[in-house]
Amino acid sequence: MRRTFRAVRSLIRDGGIPRWLRGLAALGLAPIPGPFDEAVLLVVGGVLWLFYRAQLMEAWQTAGRRA
Numbered sequence: 001m002r003r004t005f006r007a008v009r010s011l012i013r014d015g016g017i018p019r020w021l022r023g024l025a026a027l028g029l030a031p032i033p034g035p036f037d038e039a040v041l042l043v044v045g046g047v048l049w050l051f052y053r054a055q056l057m058e059a060w061q062t063a064g065r066r067a
Helices: 002-013 019-029 036-051 053-065
Strands: none
Touching (some): 002 053
């Protein structure tokens, strides 16, 4: 769980991920009733996986080295 939090924190601080995408992820973390926030997180996750896979892998590996 700690590795996931460290990886997410690294991604948030990464300047290579656009601000609009980080904002959308923050919206997805908001406690909005219904499936809206989950749908937003799925879209953000898909975009990150398709277009920012290198940043995701780097953040995960960096978080693992800090453990």
